[in-house]
Amino acid sequence: MHEQFRNSSETQEKLPMPVYYVESSDDDSVLVGIDVAIKHNDDGTTVVSWFDTAHERAMVADEIRQNDDYFAFKRSDTEGGQMYKFTPMNLDIYNEKVKSELIAGKEFSNDEELIRAFLNTAK
Numbered sequence: 001m002h003e004q005f006r007n008s009s010e011t012q013e014k015l016p017m018p019v020y021y022v023e024s025s026d027d028d029s030v031l032v033g034i035d036v037a038i039k040h041n042d043d044g045t046t047v048v049s050w051f052d053t054a055h056e057r058a059m060v061a062d063e064i065r066q067n068d069d070y071f072a073f074k075r076s077d078t079e080g081g082q083m084y085k086f087t088p089m090n091l092d093i094y095n096e097k098v099k100s101e102l103i104a105g106k107e108f109s110n111d112e113e114l115i116r117a118f119l120n121t122a123k
Contacts, residue, residue: 010039010040010041010042011039011040012037012038012039012040013037013038013039013040014035014036014037015036015037015038015071015086017088017089018034018035018115018118018119019032019033019034019088019089019114019115019118019119020032020033020034020036020050020071020086020087020088020089021033021086021087021088021089021093021094021097021098022050022052022084022085022086023084023085023087023097024082024083024084024085025082025083026080026081026082026083027080027082027084030052030057030084031052031098031101031102032052032053032089032098032118033050033051033052033057033086034050034051034052034053034118034119034121034122035050035051035122036048036049036050036071036086037049037050038061038064045060045076046060046061046064047059047060047061048061048064048073048084051121051122053118053121053122059073059075059076059079059084060075060076060078060079061073061074061075061076062074062075062076062077062081069087070085070086070087070088071085071086072084072085072086089114089115089118090111090114091108091110091111091114094108094114
């Protein structure tokens with residue numbers, strides 16, 4: 001289901017979809033997650049990282065929940081303890097929740113065009 005990478009005893013999983021809608025009731029700075037990865041470190045910590053169209057983000061996760069519809073994690077209490085939910089991005093979610101939050105929210109005719117545009121911001 002997830003692509004896994006191994007470096008020494010550390011492992012990293014990449015979530016299956018390339019772009020996610022990210023929401024948190026306690027952090028209004030999140031909106032989009034590109035190339036979301038979960039890294040399990042040798043020291044027992046788990047770090048969730050992603051590109052948000054402007055910069056890389058990385059947060060220590062105390063708890064992770066995954067199913068086919070979404071991925072969620074609770075940020076470490078030492079980093080604030082916020083909950084983050086990642087839902088695969090599609091045109092409906094973009095038009096309803098994302099477009100109005102972007103400075104230059106564009107129109108897209110299909111999911112593929114939308115995803116391609118977000119992936120181009122990561123180059």
